[in-house]
Amino acid sequence: MKVEVAVVGAGALGLSTALHCARQGRSVVVLDRRTPGSQASGRAAGLFKSVQGDEVRTFLARRSIDLVRHFGEWAGVPLDVAASGSLLVARGGGHKKLLAAELAQSLRWGVDLAAISPAEAAERTGGYYRPAGDEDVVWCPEDVYIEEPGALIDAYLGAAARAGVQVLADEPVTAVTTSSAGVITGVRTAARHIETAVVVDAAGAWVRQVGELAGAWVAAAPVRHQLLVTEPVPGVPASAPITRILDCAVYLRPARGGLMLGGFESAPLPVDPRAQPPAFDTDDVPLDRGVLDAMAAQVAGLVPAAQAEVAEHRGGLFTMSPDGRFLAGPVPEVPGLWVASGCNGSGFSSSPAIGEALARWITGGRPEVDLSALSPARFTGVLTDEALVERGTWQYAHYYDPLTA
Ligand SMILES: Cc1cc2nc3c(=O)[nH]c(=O)nc-3n(C[C@H](O)[C@H](O)[C@H](O)COP(=O)(O)OP(=O)(O)OC[C@H]3O[C@@H](n4cnc5c(N)ncnc54)[C@H](O)[C@@H]3O)c2cc1C
Known part of the structure; x- marks a missing residue:
């Protein structure tokens, strides 16, 4: 050939x-x-x-x-895309500063964004997000997801x-x-x-x-990343936006009538396929539900539905630079x-x-x-290989605060 x-x-x-x-x-x-x-x-x-x-x-x-x-x-082939928009949420001084800086620079780079009140954020989610009242929120109407x-x-x-x-x-x-x-x-x-x-x-x-x-x-x-999808729960409209809670490094979105939750571990697991048997693939990446359960508990005050019954738990490898x-x-x-x-x-x-x-x-x-x-x-x-893994895992753990990188 x-x-x-x-x-x-x-x-x-x-x-x-x-x-x-x-x-x-x-x-x-x-x-x-x-x-x-x-x-x-x-x-x-x-x-x-x-x-x-x-x-x-x-x-x-x-x-x-x-x-x-x-x-x-x-491309001549249909593709369904959920034009949901997204919310970026920050609690605490450091993350609020980070969000303000991201808002300013992204606006400079042409992104359509606006700071909104926690109450407006809740309304946009159809109620799946329960405002704390003192958090900062940015609304990004451009963002989308593929179910x-x-x-x-x-x-x-x-x-x-x-x-x-x-x-x-x-x-x-x-x-x-x-x-x-x-x-x-x-x-x-x-x-x-x-x-x-x-x-x-x-x-x-x-x-x-x-x-x-x-x-x-x-x-x-390569570094492990995991997410879960809950069973269908009332109060999560399919049209609701993605929510990213910076201070917990957690993201949520509507999925199959329930919620999807994923997040970034602070102690990430690097997995080098070169050190694995030749047949190794993504199904062999060890998963840990405890990591996601802890994240769901962390955001439960803002998103109670995150703790609903889990229908799917999946994961795989990011390739971090x-x-x-x-x-x-x-x-x-x-x-x-x-x-x-x-x-x-x-x-x-x-x-x-x-x-x-x-x-x-x-x-x-x-x-x-x-x-x-x-x-x-x-x-x-x-x-060196060691420095590569050290820096890659650092980048993973700091996914939502790139300005501090
Ligand atoms: C749980 C999870 C959630 C994620 N969520 C998001 C998200 O919301 N948004 C986002 O942008 N990204 C997300 N990512 C990251 C995203 O999945 C990856 O960035 C993206 O899929 C990488 O695509 P890829 O083509 O590089 O890798 P892959 O999809 O892994 O494709 C690489 C392919 O190479 C093949 N291959 C390997 N070796 C050989 C060989 N010797 N010969 C032939 N073929 C070979 C493999 O079989 C594989 O199919 C997520 C990842 C995970 C694990």
Whole structure:
């Protein structure tokens, strides 16, 4: 087989990059060691968030919201998106200061936001949020969510098929081949050798392994993340907004007639698939309900329904980078190798715009936004494995206070 672009990993980031490369007229194959969307992407909460820690990520987040809201128009495949808006809540001096700073900078970067009263916040949620009265709240009307993460994967797969992308499931890439000058020449699986000048490493929690196959060091540390969905509870309208409570690092949204709750552990669990048996996948990530029960108890005063009976508990791995920013762009020491990773918990929601910008760059065009700050090369040779895990877990634990990073 010979293609112009081979993408390793059929998660949200790989599929989006593949789709956009094909839309730029390139022949593209995507390979996955399992079923497309079965790993981190299939576990996502589906939240899109326009408030981000810097201008590039703000652009990518907002562009992504635009792309999913109009998916059917540009990709030709329908996609249901809940245009819910979201609330950011802060209690306590430090988090109130942080929220005020985020509000000011996000407004500067063009995000539609407004400070509202706790009572208005409660009204917007249809009552699932019970105001304390002295908290600060910001309303973000732009934010959206996708009810089931598989819907975005299916939409990508449908659009990719229409654009001529070949997706090969259950076909792990076992080698990345290079010329004697170290330039990418192809990828190998048990079934075939695929000749290509461009390989995109979008292997999620396995991004380091795939990078290593090509002789590259990718600065991504996988860290566990979990969420739960309650049984249906009265008083949670499907149209209610997402609520993010900064001081508890907890997010909530309507889900299947109940509530979804997820959050960021202060003592995160790093999991390195390289140290696991070869068959390791997301189902093998150890889950801990106690972490989520404690979070539900922490927010019970504001959101009593968070403590309803649990219908689903799921989890998977974030790929954290040392500075909390994506890893997206070419790997200079291996010409032809590109990385689409370092999701830092936002890979699902930023995948539409990251794929679009990377594809422009890969195909010789100018990306809509300068991605150089996200270069995978920014950590090459400067970090030990231990420092990578230490910084990645720090970023995870501080997900909602990036301004202090
Ligand atoms: C519980 C949970 C909730 C989350 N909520 C959100 C959210 O609300 N919003 C948000 O933006 N993000 C969220 N995330 C993060 C989001 O899921 C990830 O950022 C995103 O899915 C990453 O996509 P990916 O394509 O990099 O990885 P993945 O979806 O993991 O895809 C990588 C793929 O690479 C394949 N692969 C690995 N090695 C090989 C190989 N050698 N050969 C071939 N294929 C290979 C894997 O099988 C996998 O399918 C959440 C994550 C979790 C776990």
